[in-house]
Amino acid sequence: MRDRIRKLIAERKVVAVDVDTLTDTSDLYEAGLSSFASIQFMLALEDEFDIEFPERMLTRKTFVSIESIDRSIAELIGEQV
Amino acid sequence: MPVASPTIEILRAPAERMRGVAEIAARHSGEVDREGRFPQEAVDALKAERLLGVMVPKRFGGEGLSLIETAELCTILGQACGSTAMIYAMHQIKASSLVSHGGSSPWHADFMRELVEQQHLLASATTEGGIGGDLRNSICAVNVADGRFTLEKDATVISYGLYADAILVTCRRSPDAQSSDQSMVVVKRGDYTLDKTTGWDTLGMRGTCSEGFRLVSAGDAAQIFPQPFSEIAAQSMLSASHILWGAVWFGIAADAVARAQAYVRAAARKQPGSLPPGALRLAEVVAMLQDMKASVIAGVVRYEAAMSRPDELSSMGFAAEMNNLKVTTSQRAAQIVTHAMLITGLSGYKNDTPFSVGRHLRDVTSAAIMISNDRILSNTSNLLLVSRFDTSLVN
Known part of the structure; x- marks a missing residue:
């Protein structure tokens, strides 16, 4: 799942740096994730994983790193099954 | 042997003190507006009535007023002079950042005590040449070396910049940080120089004197807020x-x-x-x-x-x-x-x-x-x- 997240970050040019320079815990906002790009990124994640982020997850903390996104998506997919 | 009684400063209710300031502000509002000048009399009165530190928590010497109580003070002043009220509101917005985020940082906690004692007027430098009003991006960056910082900013608006006692400045966190990876720094009068770049001859809010400046500052690295x-x-x-x-x-x-x-x-x-x-x-x-x-x-x-x-x-x-x-x-x-x-x-x-x-x-x-x-x-x-x-x- 983390690879799919990384692929999206690269494809959608979500951050200002090369995705390969990011670790799973790198702060995406520090890497240049803007508020506009973050929304576009969320829509792309919803589409890719066929999920909808509930209101409680729409916070900065959810999207701060590849690890935190992975955890949130896993939780949502877990709820579906 | 006479024993000195402890001095207890009993302040009247903030709204009552503000009504006194509002009378002074109303008296000068026409002239402030016509001449586009800073409402010095009303700001002096705000300081004399000790209304600049009211939001600071009691443990740092303030009165711990809530946002709604402070809003009421802004409304009282707004009925007298829009410019003075906007200056007061902008000051309290900066104060609220200190109150919400400064308590755990020793420098900022001390600064809050100083704000109350000396009734510092706080200004804000977020707008920047090349960025405009998008306050979540910066071009300028703070440089830190050996526990000291330097910071220069083409601040196209610093409301009442010349009359402030301290300015809260946004900037990139370091010279290699992205434009959205920002810090905020408190620079005190004496830490900075301001060279005026633009004037303030406007339709309204003429007393806020929201001129543009080139800000050059230096100080202790502890003046940078610890939070992004x-x-x-x-x-x-x-x-x-x-x-x-x-x-x-x-x-x-x-x-x-x-x-x-x-x-x-x-x-x-x-x-x-x-x-x-x-x-x-x-x-x-x-x-x-x-x-x-x-x-x-x-x-x-x-x-x-x-x-x-x-x-x-x-x-x-x-x-x-x-x-x-x-x-x-x-x-x-x-x-x-x-x-x-x-x-x-x-x-x-x-x-x-x-x-x-x-x-x-x-x-x-x-x-x-x-x-x-x-x-x-x-x-x-x-x-x-x-x-x-x-x-x-x-x-």
Whole structure:
């Protein structure tokens, strides 16, 4: 799942740096994730994983790193099954 | 042997102290507006009444006033002089960032004590040449070496910059940081120089003296807030700005309505037994004012429900509601004052009658453009692509 997240970050040019320079815990906002790009990124994640982020997850903390996104998506997919 | 009794400073209630300041502000408001000068008398009075440190928690020497109590102070002052009230609101917005984020940092905690003791006036430098009003991006960066920082900024607006005792400056966190990876630094008078780059000859809010400056500063690295600016912006600045601005605009609008009512009452006394022509419009504008008040209060209630939960303050739903508060109140205030002018007619249009509302109208037109409503709406429209608005009546 983390690879799919990384692929999206690269494809959608979500951050200002090369995705390969990011670790799973790198702060995406520090890497240049803007508020506009973050929304576009969320829509792309919803589409890719066929999920909808509930209101409680729409916070900065959810999207701060590849690890935190992975955890949130896993939780949502877990709820579906 | 006589024993010195401990000095206990008993301060009157803040609203009562502010009413005294408002009298002074009202006396000078016409001249401040005409000459586009800083309201020195009213700001001196704010300091003398010790109203600049009221939001600082008691443990740091302040009075620990809540945002709603501070909003009421802004409204009282807004009824007297829009410029002075906006200066006071902008100061308190900076103070609220210190209160929310400075308590755990020894330098900022000491600075809060100093703010209360010396009644420092705080200004803000967020706008920057090449970036404009997009306060979540910076070009300039703070440089830190050996525990000291240097920072230069082409600040195209620093309201009352020349009259402030300290300025809170946004910048990139380091010279190699991205434009959205920002810090905020407190620079005190003596830490910085200001070279004026642009003037402030405007339609309204002429006393805020929101000139542009090249700011060059240096100081102790501890003056940089430990939290990223993104947290400060989302958790204290957004709500404090929109609630306190709304309170100022409500004050301006309320005074214009009070003048309209005085005009209608005077007309009614002249023609007993008949309803003056402006009476119906007065009823209408009072309803509009009540509606505006409800918006501000709803914003405060929403903020108070979220204030102790940083996650909630950083959420998109909260940001969208705070954005809407600004757009709605800024539009409403301009409508209300325009309505008051229709009621007062030529007497309101003239600058030298007890019913004049020209200054109110000019001051309140700034509301839609100080952080442009279009920018805010565009930001909200982006949030609404993922965030669902709250459909409940009571959260």
